[in-house]
Amino acid sequence: MPKYLARRIGQSLLTVFLTLTTVFLLVRLAPGDPASAYAAPNATTAELARIREQFGLDDPLLVQYGLFLRDLFTGDLGTSYSFSSPAFDVVLDRMPYTITLAVSAIAVTTVVAVPLGVWMARRADTRRELGANVLTIAGQSMPDFWTGVMLLTVFAVVLPILPASGFTTWSGLILPTATVAVLQLALVSRLVRREMTTALASSYITVARSRGVSESALTWRYALANSAVPLVTALGTRFAALLNGVVVVEVVFGWPGVGSLVVRALETRDYPLIQATVLVTATLAILVQLLVDLAYPLLDPRVRLGKAA
DSSP: OHHHHHHHHHHHHHHHHHHHHHHHHHHHHSSOOHHHHHSOTTOOHHHHHHHHHHTTTTSOHHHHHHHHHHHHHTTOOOBOTTTSSBHHHHHHHHHHHHHHHHHHHHHHHHHHHHHHHHHHHHTTTSHHHHHHHHHHHHHHHSOHHHHHHHHHIIIIIISOOSOSSSOSSGGGGHHHHHHHHHHHHHHHHHHHHHHHHHHHTSHHHHHHHHTTOOHHHIIIIIIHHHTHHHHHHHHHHHHHHHHTOOHHHHHHTTOOSHHHHHHHHHHTTOHHHHHHHHHHHHHHHHHHHHHHHHHHHHHOTTOOTTSOO
């Protein structure tokens, strides 16, 4: 375990470093001038040149990369052009909102999708299961922005019972959570249905049934327990993806998370803010994946981390 953990941490650090390097190069090779976005609308050429010199934008790319590495290892990610504040602090201010939305969406997904997937597996190839399967396929096919706009129209305009945007009260969390959870519900419930169908058809289930084990125990204690590893992997992967910000949903509902922050950073070519956002979200996503891997031996005693079976 210690060797495996050390190796995974090393791989994670390398992944974060390569991700930051790639983002550093891509944002600087993309068209657009940060000085023009930062300056006043009628800025003169001299003013633009002064801004580029102030932020080091006129330095050669290798020089900028060297300064970026120096600041990265000293914990200074630079000052945001848009907010005139340390970029790292700006991201940390927005991160709790994204984490709240991600946790809420995954909680709803787990509570609804797991029983739904089990129900579909227990009634595989029946008319009721076919209807549920059609609904999950429809949920998986609907784009986030369309689902969000429809929910916004119904519950904030036609029936004005929920806030249309922002997070001033906890009721403002309902519509964004529902929008994000629709797709996750469809994906996870279909995964649970597939894994449970395979597990319920296994020989050990047949043997346990012949010994008089109840159908409830066969379903929840045996079949679902043996489907736990792929289920936790799917939930962990989806949660890690949500931590990177649900850009479309956050923009539709005016959610003050890192997704909408990235949109603003890209529009203004705010290099420090983009790099800080990538660093924080990539680190959290990799940490979640590492925790999921460490949970495997707890879910399945046959799993030995770092060892071949």
